[in-house]
Amino acid sequence: MVRIWLLAALLVLDAAFPLAARGEKPGAGEEKHDEATIKLSDRQVDAGKFAVSEVQGGMLSKRIAVPGSIVPSGDHIARVAVRLLGTVAELRKRLGDAVQAGEVVAVIESREVADAKSEYLAARLVFDLQQTLFTRSTKLFEGKVLSENDFLRARTTFEDARVKIEIARQKLFALSLTAEQIEALPQQPVETLRRQELRAPIAGRVAERRVELGSLVGREGQESELFVIVNLSVVWADLAVSPSDLATIHEGQQITIAAGTGGEPSPATIMFVSPLLDKDTRAARVVATLDNPDHLWRPGSFVTAAIAIEQRQAGVVAPSGAVQTVDGRKAVFVRTADGFEKRDVVLGQRDGNMLEIVSGLSAGETVATSNTFSLKAELSKPADED
Numbered sequence: 001m002v003r004i005w006l007l008a009a010l011l012v013l014d015a016a017f018p019l020a021a022r023g024e025k026p027g028a029g030e031e032k033h034d035e036a037t038i039k040l041s042d043r044q045v046d047a048g049k050f051a052v053s054e055v056q057g058g059m060l061s062k063r064i065a066v067p068g069s070i071v072p073s074g075d076h077i078a079r080v081a082v083r084l085l086g087t088v089a090e091l092r093k094r095l096g097d098a099v100q101a102g103e104v105v106a107v108i109e110s111r112e113v114a115d116a117k118s119e120y121l122a123a124r125l126v127f128d129l130q131q132t133l134f135t136r137s138t139k140l141f142e143g144k145v146l147s148e149n150d151f152l153r154a155r156t157t158f159e160d161a162r163v164k165i166e167i168a169r170q171k172l173f174a175l176s177l178t179a180e181q182i183e184a185l186p187q188q189p190v191e192t193l194r195r196q197e198l199r200a201p202i203a204g205r206v207a208e209r210r211v212e213l214g215s216l217v218g219r220e221g222q223e224s225e226l227f228v229i230v231n232l233s234v235v236w237a238d239l240a241v242s243p244s245d246l247a248t249i250h251e252g253q254q255i256t257i258a259a260g261t262g263g264e265p266s267p268a269t270i271m272f273v274s275p276l277l278d279k280d281t282r283a284a285r286v287v288a289t290l291d292n293p294d295h296l297w298r299p300g301s302f303v304t305a306a307i308a309i310e311q312r313q314a315g316v317v318a319p320s321g322a323v324q325t326v327d328g329r330k331a332v333f334v335r336t337a338d339g340f341e342k343r344d345v346v347l348g349q350r351d352g353n354m355l356e357i358v359s360g361l362s363a364g365e366t367v368a369t370s371n372t373f374s375l376k377a378e379l380s381k382p383a384d385e386d
Contacts, residue, residue: 036342037336037339037341037342038333038341038342038375040338050374052366053369054366055317055322055366056316057315057317058313058314058354059313061309062308065306066241066305067303068240068286069237069300070236070299073231073234073235076202076231076234076235078202078229079228080200080227082217082218084110085217086113086218087108087109087110088107089109089195089213090106090107091226092104092106093105093206093227094209098204099200099203099206100200100203104199105198108198109196110196113194116171117172120168120169120182121186123161123165124165127161130157130162134154137154137155176196181197200229202229205232206227210225232295232298232299233291233293236271236290237287237288237290237303237305238287240283240285241307243282245307249270252270252271253269254267255269255305257297257303259304265306268288268305269288269289271289274286315363316356317357318357318367318369319354319355319369321370322355323372326342330347331343331345332367333367334365334366335365340368342375343360343361344360345360
């Protein structure tokens with residue numbers, strides 16, 4: 001099967017790179033074939049999609065691989081809960097629905113809410129009346145019409161009413177009502193006083209819904225959490241690091257995260273290195289924050305983190321796609337005026353997708369970095385092949 005596939009690839013290359021482009025003449029099998037050169041015009045190079053780039057020196061890192069898993073960011077998870085005894089009257093969001101910060105997700109009915117709102121409305125009426133009376137008493141006292149004792153009694157009554165309305169207001173704040181909702185209470189119908197809206201504290205998606213319509217929620221051992229909302233635009237990678245490697249790891253360090261051991265890596269930043277070791281595994285917990293705008297990283301996924309523990313300067317580095325094995329030796333294809341020239345190289349350290357070139361290539365030379373397998377296949381064809 002492999003031979004059939006290779007034969008098909010060679011036939012395609014014959015069409016793209018005719019013998020004349022390799023410096024051969026049809027029927028000139030008796031001429032010596034240059035095994036290190038592939039002659040191609042600029043048009044053929046473009047048609048073959050051979051990406052080329054100039055090699056330079058660069059930094060190479062020695063990295064350790066650390067296992068871990070994706071978890072929701074602690075800064076991007078919220079729970080919609082109630083602080084009183086009540087009954088679920090409306091559930092406006094289902095599991096998986098998207099929500100915006102401040103959006104109403106549920107409505108409950110509670111006698112405690114009705115009592116607190118009624119207390120506030122009554123205290124507000126008394127306060128408005130005492131404020132009017134105190135303003136009038138102040139004017140009379142300044143005009144020496146009202147005695148000082150009567151003025152002091154009016155001020156004391158007014159201050160008492162002010163304290164009571166503030167206490168009633170704070171009770172409503174404790175029940176999660178906002179200042180705007182409290183100010184709008186006098187305009188609401190009386191029959192709606194027992195209802196309280198529950199709003200999403202953050203934007204995200206509903207990850208859990210723990211109650212149904214008519215459920216009793218709140219105190220006395222009942223469920224207090226209605227929804228769990230998670231925003232996955234940022235997630236955490238929870239890693240387990242060996243104590244021997246902790247000396248080279250620090251908060252703020254840049255690392256890469258990949259799914260399993262062969263996935264495409266994504267950049268992350270270490271935000272926490274635990275000062276404690278797990279009593280069972282004897283490993284330290286390290287947490288890295290990872291941007292997840294496309295929601296590709298899902299909590300619960302196993303990942304591998306690559307953490308640089310040592311860096312050094314290399315004279316020449318090249319992408320791994322530029323290197324092929326030809327006749328048992330590592331080689332690259334250097335761009336020339338006539339096409340490409342095979343160049344044997346000696347490899348050094350590997351850092352992700354980059355390889356150190358110890359010898360055989362100089363900084364500033366241009367090499368093919370993609371589709372190099374086609375160049376290898378073209379180079380290996382017999383010189384007298386039609």
